[in-house]
Amino acid sequence: MRKQDPYSLVGKTILITGASSGIGRSIAIQSAQKRAKLLLMGRDQERLKETLSMCKNGCKHQSISLDFTVTQGWQNEIEQVLSEHAPLDGMVHAAGISPTIPLKIAQHQQLLNTFELNVFSCIKLIQLLTRPGIKNKRGMSFVLLASVMSEAGEKGKFLYSMSKAALVAASRSLALEYAAQHMRFNCISPGVVNSPLSEKSVYRGDPEAMQRMLARHPLGLGEVADVAHAAVYLLSDASKWMTGSNMVVDGGYLAQ
Numbered sequence: 001m002r003k004q005d006p007y008s009l010v011g012k013t014i015l016i017t018g019a020s021s022g023i024g025r026s027i028a029i030q031s032a033q034k035r036a037k038l039l040l041m042g043r044d045q046e047r048l049k050e051t052l053s054m055c056k057n058g059c060k061h062q063s064i065s066l067d068f069t070v071t072q073g074w075q076n077e078i079e080q081v082l083s084e085h086a087p088l089d090g091m092v093h094a095a096g097i098s099p100t101i102p103l104k105i106a107q108h109q110q111l112l113n114t115f116e117l118n119v120f121s122c123i124k125l126i127q128l129l130t131r132p133g134i135k136n137k138r139g140m141s142f143v144l145l146a147s148v149m150s151e152a153g154e155k156g157k158f159l160y161s162m163s164k165a166a167l168v169a170a171s172r173s174l175a176l177e178y179a180a181q182h183m184r185f186n187c188i189s190p191g192v193v194n195s196p197l198s199e200k201s202v203y204r205g206d207p208e209a210m211q212r213m214l215a216r217h218p219l220g221l222g223e224v225a226d227v228a229h230a231a232v233y234l235l236s237d238a239s240k241w242m243t244g245s246n247m248v249v250d251g252g253y254l255a256q
């Protein structure tokens with residue numbers, strides 16, 4: 001009998017937030033190549049449809065478009081979809097924003113919006129996915145997109161850093177809380193990768209700041225696929241002994 005490839009996602013159903021762009025889209029495409037069935041979330045319906053069209057693999061994927069910061073009661077809508085596709089085998093939280101806000105002008109609403117999207121929407125989804133009737137009793141894998149800024153500081157990035165460190169901290173405790181149920185929680189902390197998010201960054205408009213950013217990445221800036229490879233590994237059974245970790249994929253940023 002042929003041995004199953006441990007990196008395969010065949011037979012697994014995976015929810016991916018932020019699937020309409022950048023890293024989330026790349027994770028969707030690579031997961032589809034590994035034969036997963038996908039529930040893809042994002043705000044922009046057209047770009048979500050584009051992602052769907054890039055993921056054809058014979059499985060009946062579904063897309064769900066909503067804004068975590070404005071849609072009221074989205075959990076009810078999602079719960080319905082999840083129960084139709086249960087059991088779920090994993091989730092990737094790639095939806096996120098990266099505000100650059102000096103402390104002295106930061107407003108409470110900006111703190112709330114950032115945490116609502118980067119952290120609370122993720123925690124609410126995990127609560128839904130771990131419910132009886134939705135979770136896969138054989139085990140699950142949760143992959144949360146953090147950042148090198150969960151470990152290192154940067155001027156103007158206190159809010160972003162706080163939100164990403166919150167994901168790393170939460171995943172460690174959740175890893176312990178759910179280990180007995182074979183539910184694994186891991187973060188990925190990328191350095192700067194070329195994506196619509198990083199292309200909007202403040203340093204892109206300032207050649208000197210851009211040079212400094214490049215110098216912080218000994219291997220140069222990354223591509224979305226570099227992060228997606230790590231996510232697919234964490235979703236697959238090849239990583240079945242990994243939980244509570246923060247996988248750094250950063251071109252050497254944190255080595256300095």
Ligand SMILES: NC(=O)c1ccc[n+]([C@@H]2O[C@H](COP(=O)([O-])OP(=O)(O)OC[C@H]3O[C@@H](n4cnc5c(N)ncnc54)[C@H](OP(=O)(O)O)[C@@H]3O)[C@@H](O)[C@H]2O)c1
Binds near residue numbers: 070095
């Ligand atoms: N790119 C980097 O250099 C880098 C480095 C470290 C960590 N990260 C992290 O990796 C993740 C993905 O980044 P990326 O570069 O792929 O960013 P991106 O291309 O800007 O994609 C962000 C995704 O989040 C979704 N999103 C934004 N606001 C939302 C909201 N209110 N409700 C629901 N979905 C929302 C977007 O949906 P729409 O496009 O449909 O609006 C999009 O799918 C983020 O968490 C980011 O912090 C990125």
